[in-house]
Amino acid sequence: MDVVDRILGTKKTADSNGHAPVDSGLITDLAALTTQRTPWQSVQLARELKRPHSIEVINGVFDKFEELHGDRGYRDDPAVVGGIAELEGVGPVVVVAQQRGSTTEENIARSFGMPYPEGYRKAIRLYRMAEKFHLPLVTLVDTPGAYPGPEAEERGQAEAIAKSISTMCGLQTPIVAVILGEGGSGGALSLAVGDVVLALQNAIYSVISPEGAAAILWRSATEAEKAANALKLAASDLLRLGIVDGLIPEPAGGAHTDSAATIAAIKTAIVAQVDHLGRVPIADLLSARYERYRHIGTVVEPLAGIAPAPKTEPFWRRIMRGI
Amino acid sequence: MDVVDRILGTKKTADSNGHAPVDSGLITDLAALTTQRTPWQSVQLARELKRPHSIEVINGVFDKFEELHGDRGYRDDPAVVGGIAELEGVGPVVVVAQQRGSTTEENIARSFGMPYPEGYRKAIRLYRMAEKFHLPLVTLVDTPGAYPGPEAEERGQAEAIAKSISTMCGLQTPIVAVILGEGGSGGALSLAVGDVVLALQNAIYSVISPEGAAAILWRSATEAEKAANALKLAASDLLRLGIVDGLIPEPAGGAHTDSAATIAAIKTAIVAQVDHLGRVPIADLLSARYERYRHIGTVVEPLAGIAPAPKTEPFWRRIMRGI
Amino acid sequence: MPFGRQRKEFPSHLWTQCPTCAEMLFNKQLARNNMVCTKCEHHFRLGARERIELLADKGSFTEHDVDLTSGDPLGFTDQKPYPQRIQQSQAKSGEKDAAICGTVRIDENQVELAVMDFDFMGGSMGSVVGEKLTRAGERALANRTPLIIVSSSGGARMQEGTLSLMQMAKILGALHRLDEAGLPYVSVVTDPTTGGVLASFASLGDIILAEPNALIGFSGARVTSETIGEKLPKGFQRAEFVLAHGFVDQVVPRAQLRERLAYFLNAFRPSARDLRWSL
C-alpha cells in the first residue's frame, strides 16, 4: 500500500534527523507488560479520584496553555476544557479534553466530566480552529460518558456526539488522542477519533460501563466485575484488539501514586507522535485515518472467505512504530 | 469589468433562447412608479395584517413545498419557515422565509415573525443544503426584527445574525431575496444578502423601526412619521439608493387588496431572476455579490477624490437588467 | 386484553390489539396497512424486509453482503455465549444480522438502501452492522448515488464491546466521504432509535425523517429519569418532541414515506445546470 510506504518513508527521514523512535516510552507489545491487573482493578484505577486529570496533565505536558471558552451557541461547558498550548519541540497545538473533578465541588461544577451537547460543540469549534491554522490536535479522554439528563437530550446529545465524531473523521490536521482514565462510550469516542490513539496502562475504554452491562445482561448491578472481564475494556485488551496503538506506562502503584512520572511519560509519548504525524502529508494522513477505523471489527463472510480481526499487527500500528 | 461582461453575455444567451427579459414585470426606473405614497403610508401597508405573508406567498409562487424543520441544536423556530420547493420552469429550489401571523394566535405562535437565534441557525442549515445540492436559494423577508428578549440574547441573537449574513456572503449558489413587507434591521438582513434583492412596491427596509428612531432621535415615539420620512425606508428610496435592485408592483390599493395578483407578480419576478442567475458561473456570481455590497454607502475622501453614491445605476443593477 | 372472553374471541395469531386506541386489529389487515392501525394510525414496528418492500420500486431490490455474519472477537458470555445468541436470533428471524442492505430504485432513482432490523437482537450494532452500512456508503460513493439508512436500534452491541463502539467512527468515516462528494444521505428514524446508532449516522442526514411517535433518544428514559430523580416531560424522546427541538426535518406517516423520499431524491438529483455552475 503506497500510503503506508510514503508514511514509513516520512518516518525514516525523521529518524535520520536524530529524533527518537516514535514509539519510545510506549508499550506496543503485550509481552512487555510487566504488571498484570484484572480488568476490574483497571476500572478502579481509571476512576481513582486522585488520578491525574486533564487540567493537571495539560499543565504538565504543555507550556503556556490558553483556555478558550464556549460553543458559540448556548453555553460554555466546564466538562470540556480546550485551548491552545505550546508543545516542546513541536510548536503550538490545539488541546481538547474532558475534565472530571478531584473534589466533590469540582465534580458538581464539571458534571463529573460528563459533557453536555454544548461541550461537544465547543470541541468541534476548536477542531475547526486547529484545521484552519494547521495546528495539530491533541485530545485527552476521561469521562464516564456523555451527560444523560433530559436537558442534554433536549439540546441534542446524540447529534452533538455524531457531529464531533464525523468532524474528527475528516479533520485536515494530525490528531493524537490519549485515553487518560475512563473512556465512557460515545461520550469518549467523540473526542477520540485520531491518527494515533494511546491509552494509559490502567485506562479503560468501553461501549458501556461495567455496571450498566451487568444491569442489562446479568440483570444485577453487582455482577459489574464479571461484566468488566467480558467487555475487554482494559488498555491491554484494547491494544490487542487494535483499538489503541500503544500504552503509556504508569508507575507500579498506578498513575495517582506518582503524577509527575505519569505526566512525564504522557509528554514523551505525545511529543513523539505529534512530531511524527506533523511530517506526514495530510492526504496520506486522512487515508490512513479512514483505513484505521475501516478495519476495526470482526466479520465472517463465508462466500468470500473469512475476514476476522487481524492476527498480526494492523498496518496503522506499524506506521506508528515505523517498521 | 470582465465579470460584468461575462454575466451580460450569459444574459444575452438566455434572451436568444426565447426567455423573457429578466426585468419583465419589475419596476427598475423610479419614473415608472405611478402610485406615490408617503413613507408612513408604506409603513402602514407593509405591516397590514391582511397583507400576503410568506407561507401564502410560498404556496402561490412555488409548487410542492416541503417544509424542513429545526436548527439541529436547540429548537425549531416557527418564525422562520424553510424547505424545498419546485419553481416553474426552473426546478427545485431552497426557500427560507420569515413568517408573521395573520391572526393573534398565529402571531403569538410565531413571535410576530421575530426569529430567535435558532431561527437563523435553521436558515443557515438550509443555506448550506442549497449550496451542497446546487439549488438556488430564494428568501422572503418580513419581520419587525430579531426577537429582543433575554432568552434570545442568552442564546446568541447577535452571533446567529452575524453568521447568517456571513454564510450568505460566501454561499456558492444563486440567491434571490424579496422584501415582502417589513424589513426590520439586522433581523431582516440576515435573510437578505443576495445576488438580486427585490422589494414589493410598499415594502420597507430600515436600520431601525420609525418608532425606535423617533424615541431615540426625537425623544418622542409620536414622531414616528417624521422618522419614517428621514430614514428613507420606503421601497422607492431603497431602489434609488441601490439597496434593492427592482420593485415588484402591487395592486393600486396595496398587496392585501388582491393577494392573487400580488403573488403572481412575485412569481414572475422570482422565476425570471432565478432563471437568469442559474446561467451565471458561480465564481462570477460570488464576485458580483461581493461588489454589490462593497459599493453600498457614501464616503468622501478629500485627498483621493470623492467617492459618493453612484449617480448612475450601479453595475449590478445593469447586470440584472442585462443592459 | 383484560378479559378471558376477549382472548378467546381474538386469538393472538389472528388479532393484535392497538396499544393506543385499544382496537382489535386483524393481523392480515394490519400487515396490508403496513403495520399502521386502521383506526388511530398508531405505527407498529415494521420488519426490515417489509420496509424494503414498502420503499423500493417493485422488484428493484438487489441485496448485498447477504452472508456476512458475526464473529465472536471477545469470546463473550453473559447468561449465554454470544455465538449462541447469534444463532438463536438467526433461527428466529431468518436474517444473518441486524441490517439488510441493497441497491434499489425509488421512483427511478438508483439508491443504496440499508434497513436495520429491531427483531434481530434489538437492532444492535456490532461489526456486521458496521461493515454492512460502511459498504453501503462506499457503494453509494463509488456509484455516485444517494444513500438511505432506516434506523431502528437499541444502540451498540455490548457483546462486541469497544469494537461495537468503533463502528460509529467507521460508518461516519464513510458518510463523511459521501458528504464531501456532494452525495445525499437521508436518515429515516423509526421506533426505537437510541444510543450509539442515534449518536452517529441516524442524527446526521442531509434530510432526517422520523416516523410518528417513534422513540428517539440517546440515553434510555430510565437512565435519564434516574439522573434527575423526577418525571420526564410529556412526549419526551418521541418523534414530535425531537422535531420541536430541532433535530428532525419532518415526522412522516408511513403511508407517505415512499413518496416523500422520492421527492427529496428528485430534488437532490444533479441537473444539467450543475455542469454550468462548476465553470
Next chain:
Amino acid sequence: MPFGRQRKEFPSHLWTQCPTCAEMLFNKQLARNNMVCTKCEHHFRLGARERIELLADKGSFTEHDVDLTSGDPLGFTDQKPYPQRIQQSQAKSGEKDAAICGTVRIDENQVELAVMDFDFMGGSMGSVVGEKLTRAGERALANRTPLIIVSSSGGARMQEGTLSLMQMAKILGALHRLDEAGLPYVSVVTDPTTGGVLASFASLGDIILAEPNALIGFSGARVTSETIGEKLPKGFQRAEFVLAHGFVDQVVPRAQLRERLAYFLNAFRPSARDLRWSL
C-alpha cells in the same frame, strides 16, 4: 459625588470617581494605568488612540484612510442636521469618524488593526466605518496578515438609514474572504458593544476577547426588559455573562490584552510545517 465638599476637593478635571468602588482617582494616574481603577480594576472606556498605543509595538502604527469622512446620503435631519452632528463630533474628538485603522506590529507580527471610538457619535457605524473596516480587511487579505478589530459601538448609525445596515454585509463579505484565505481575525469586544456591530464582525472572530464587565448585547437592556416586562438576570449582557453563555473565548483584563493578542498571533502564524502539509 454627593457632597459639595468633595466636589471642591476633587475637581473633575483632575479627579474621577470610580463607579464600582467609589474611590477618587487622580486622572493622570488613571490614564497611566490605561483607564483601569487602581483599587478595584474597574475598566473605564479607553479612547481609540490610547488603545492603539496600548496594543501596538512602539512606533509601529501607520494609519490608513485618515481623511475618509461621511457624506449625507439621506439629507438626514433630526433635531439637527446630520452634517452638523458630524462636524461637532469631529471638532470635539479631533477624529474624522468612529473608527481608526492602520497597520501595526504586535510582538513583531504585522497586523491590520481597526479600533472603534465610542466618543464619536457613540461609535456608530455608518458608511465611513463600514468602508474603513472593509479596507482594513482587504489590506489584511492582500498582505496575508491577521486582522484585529476592537469594537466599541452602539450599533449602526441611524442617520445613514439602511445604508448603515448594509455596512454589516459589506464588512462581513471582506471577513469571509479573509477566513477562506485561512487568515486570522481576532475580535476584541469592549464596553459597550451592541446592535449591528455585535450582530456582525464583533461576534465572528477566530478568537473573541472581551474586557471585564463590558456591556455586550444585541438589543438594548431597556428594550429587552420591556419585552418581558420584568427584571433581567444579574450581570445580564456583561462580558462574564456572555462568556458563560459561550460567545467569547476569554475575558481579558486590559493590562494583559497586548500579550494575549501576541500569544494568539504567534500561535496562528504559518510555520514551515504548513508547506509540508499542503503536499
